[in-house]
Amino acid sequence: CSGGGVTSAPVASRAPFGAISRAPISAAPVSLAPATTSTCTQNAPVDLVFLVDGSGSVGTAGFQASKNFVNQMVGQFSVGAGATNTRVSVVQFSSRNTAASAITWGTSASSVTSAVNAMGYQAGGTYTAEAIAYTQASIFSSSRPGAAKVLVVLTDGQSASSPGTAAAAARASGIQIFAVGVGSGIGSSELTSIAGSSARVFTTASFTGLSSIVQSIATTVCTAVTTAPLSPPTSPPTRSPTRVPTPRPTRVPTRAPTISPVCATSSPLDLVFLVDGSGSVGNSNFIISKNFINQMAAQFGLGSGPADTRVSVVQYSSAGREQVAIGLSSGTSTSAVNAAVNSMPYQNGGTNTGEAITFVQSNVFSSARANAAKVLIVLTDGQSASSPSTAAAAARARGIQIFSIGVGSGIGQTELASIAGAPARVFTTTSFVGLSTIVSSIATTVCTAATRAPTRVPIAVPPTRQPTQVAVCTQTAPVDLVFLIDGSGSVGT
Numbered sequence: 001c002s003g004g005g006v007t008s009a010p011v012a013s014r015a016p017f018g019a020i021s022r023a024p025i026s027a028a029p030v031s032l033a034p035a036t037t038s039t040c041t042q043n044a045p046v047d048l049v050f051l052v053d054g055s056g057s058v059g060t061a062g063f064q065a066s067k068n069f070v071n072q073m074v075g076q077f078s079v080g081a082g083a084t085n086t087r088v089s090v091v092q093f094s095s096r097n098t099a100a101s102a103i104t105w106g107t108s109a110s111s112v113t114s115a116v117n118a119m120g121y122q123a124g125g126t127y128t129a130e131a132i133a134y135t136q137a138s139i140f141s142s143s144r145p146g147a148a149k150v151l152v153v154l155t156d157g158q159s160a161s162s163p164g165t166a167a168a169a170a171r172a173s174g175i176q177i178f179a180v181g182v183g184s185g186i187g188s189s190e191l192t193s194i195a196g197s198s199a200r201v202f203t204t205a206s207f208t209g210l211s212s213i214v215q216s217i218a219t220t221v222c223t224a225v226t227t228a229p230l231s232p233p234t235s236p237p238t239r240s241p242t243r244v245p246t247p248r249p250t251r252v253p254t255r256a257p258t259i260s261p262v263c264a265t266s267s268p269l270d271l272v273f274l275v276d277g278s279g280s281v282g283n284s285n286f287i288i289s290k291n292f293i294n295q296m297a298a299q300f301g302l303g304s305g306p307a308d309t310r311v312s313v314v315q316y317s318s319a320g321r322e323q324v325a326i327g328l329s330s331g332t333s334t335s336a337v338n339a340a341v342n343s344m345p346y347q348n349g350g351t352n353t354g355e356a357i358t359f360v361q362s363n364v365f366s367s368a369r370a371n372a373a374k375v376l377i378v379l380t381d382g383q384s385a386s387s388p389s390t391a392a393a394a395a396r397a398r399g400i401q402i403f404s405i406g407v408g409s410g411i412g413q414t415e416l417a418s419i420a421g422a423p424a425r426v427f428t429t430t431s432f433v434g435l436s437t438i439v440s441s442i443a444t445t446v447c448t449a450a451t452r453a454p455t456r457v458p459i460a461v462p463p464t465r466q467p468t469q470v471a472v473c474t475q476t477a478p479v480d481l482v483f484l485i486d487g488s489g490s491v492g493t
Contacts (some may be wrong), residue, residue: 038075038076038077038078040076040077040078040086040218040221040222040225041078042078042084042222042225043084044084044146044147044148044225045083045084045085045087045144045146045147046077046086046087046147046148046150047086047087047089047105047140047143047144047147047149047150048077048089048150048152049088049090049091049135049139049140049149049151049152050070050073050088050090050091050152051093051131051132051135051151051152051153052067052070052090052093052154053066053092053094053126053128053154053156053157054093054094054121055093055095055122055124055125055156055157056094056123056124057126057156057157057185058123058156058207060121062207063121065208065210066154066207066210067116068210069154069207069214070090070116070154071112071113071117072211073214073217073218074088074109074112074113074116075109076214076215076218076222077218077222079106079107079108079112080107085107087105087106087144087147088105088106088112089101089103089105089106089139090103090112090115090116090119091131091134091135091139092119093122093128093130093131093134094123094124094125094126095122095124095127100122101138101139102115102116103115103116104139104142105142125160126155126157126158126159126160127159127161128153128155128159128194129159129160129161129163129166129167129431129433130161130166130284130433132153132163132166132167132177132194132433133166133170133284133288133432134284134287136166136169136170136173136175137284137291138287140173140175141291148176148225149173149174149176150175150176150177150221150224150225151175151178152178152180153177153178153179153180153194153195154180154182154210155179155180155182155186156181156183156185156186156207157186158185158186158187158190159190162190162193163190163194164190165430165431165434166431166433167193167194167195167196168196168437169434169436169437171196172437173436176200176224176225177194177195177196178200178201178202178217178221179191179192179195179200179201180201180202180204180217181201181202181204182203182204182205182206182207182210183205183206183207184205188201188203199220202216263300263444263446263447263450265300265301265307265309265447265450265451266307266451267371267372267373267450268307268308268309268310268372268373269300269308269309269310269372269375269450270309270310270312270328270365270368270372270373270374270375271310271311271377271446271450272311272312272313272328272360272364272365272374273293273296273311273312273313273314273377274314274316274353274356274357274377274378274379275289275290275293275313275314275315275316275379276289276315276316276353276379276380276381276382277315277316277317277323277347277348278317278318278347278348278349278350278351278380278381278382279350280381280382280410281381281382281432285381288432288433288435289379289435290341290342290344291436292379292435292436292439293313293337293341293379294334294338294341294342295436296377296439296442297311297334297338297341298334299439299440299443299447300447302331302333302337303333304332306369310328310329310372311326311331311332311337312326312327312331312364313325313326313331313337313341313344314356314359314360315344315347316347316352316353316356316359317347317348317351317352318349318352319352319385321347321349322356322359322360322363323344323347324363324364325340325341325344326340326341327364327367328364328368329367351380351383351384351385352384352385352386353378353388353391353419354384354386354389354390354392355386355391357376357388357391357395357402357419360376360395361391361394361395361400365395365398365400373401373449373451374398374399375402375450376395376400376401376402376403377402377403377404377405377446378404378405378420380404380406380407380411381406381407381408381411382410382411383410383411383412383415384415387415387418388415388418389415389418389419392421393421401449401450402419402420403425403427403442403445403446404416404417404420404425404426404427405427405428405429405438405442406426406427406429407428407430407431407435408430408431408432409430413426416428424445427442
């Protein structure tokens with residue numbers, strides 16, 4: 001840590017798989033008290049999350065050893081409620097959508113230890129990718145603006161789905177990840193894909209070996225957080241150098257995004273998000289969908305001015321269950337959109353995309369401004385119960401530009417193209433965690449289309465004999481300029 005934050009206590013070396021001998025694990029609970037002397041006494045805030053594998057391969061004894069490891073790790077940091085203290089959250093994961101927090105932002109070692117000791121063993125599958133996405137969406141969304149964000153992933157098995165994309169998205173949002181692998185059930189390549197660097201990967205041959213690498217991991221984490229660029233802390237000035245502010249997109253923001261808009265149009269835009277809330281999505285993925293909308297909204301210049309962008313968000317599932325989270329007249333600020341989206345409950349149900357498009361055309365775009373470009377973004381992971389092509393064609397005929405986003409393999413390119421009207425307006429990702437990686441691409445495409453779209457009926461103006469405007473280009477170099485003018489029948493007189 002800066003200013004001598006890391007103590008001179010002996011540090012265990014980082015061991016490769018198999019270097020630590022396998023020893024029998026006692027199934028008896030051991031409630032280890034946090035260490036009295038902290039290894040990391042940093043003077044900058046840290047929000048530290050432990051993501052603990054509770055899958056079937058871990059076993060009750062292994063899970064108890066994992067809880068002891070977390071308690072020992074917590075003892076290495078200055079946990080407290082102060083502006084420069086460390087806060088701790090602990091999340092267990094196993095099967096898809098079963099991640100659960102034992103504690104969120106504990107501000108004392110004793111409260112964290114109590115919560116960890118009371119955490120029951122889940123058993124189940126190993127869904128590390130979904131768990132990382134869940135943690136980014138549901139835990140780090142409430143981290144402090146000036147705090148270093150650290151995630152320690154402890155696992156003993158290969159993830160059912162590759163965690164690389166989810167981990168990359170988390171790291172891109174400013175979360176530093178450290179991977180701890182136990183046993184031979186998980187390879188170094190997957191651990192590295194989680195951490196982003198082999199220097200942030202730790203391994204041990206058995207759960208009993210975890211206690212021997214506590215100080216090594218804590219020292220590495222402490223060094224990283226005191227040298228990592230942070231946004232300026234809100235606490236009193238310290239001796240630490242001023243950090244460079246960084247954008248902080250999160251999966252479920254609790255405040256208005258601070259990133260600069262990608263699309264700063266000078267013409268009005270009424271933008272509607274139609275979000276799939278069907279049963280195949282699942283609660284955790286619906287949270288990711290909501291965060292995607294918040295990230296997208298931040299890409300546009302929202303406001304109540306005549307040339308600003310307004311946003312509406314509608315959830316759909318079974319026929320007749322369309323829910324308007326926020327209408328165009330209210331969606332004039334990112335904070336208003338964020339609040340409405342974050343409070344939008346997951347419906348669960350069928351997938352009736354065609355009916356939902358018709359609903360949006362009749363009930364949301366009916367209040368669109370006369371001179372505004374009208375854009376609809378449809379986010380879905382499944383085939384519609386009835387073909388959406390007719391409804392989509394009718395909407396496009398009314399001047400609504402549609403962009404479709406397909407997640408996973410449950411929906412085909414043909415249906416997505418029938419919604420958008422052109423393959424160039426179709427976007428796909430293999431999983432919900434990949435949505436954050438295509439935000440900028442979608443926003444840029446939408447912005448380009450919206451600014452080129454005709455927003456009013458052109459008025460014929462007789463040509464003047466001589467231009468009355470002042471020349472824009474007064475260069476001193478010669479230019480040969482040719483105009484190629486369309487004189488086809490569709491142009492008209």
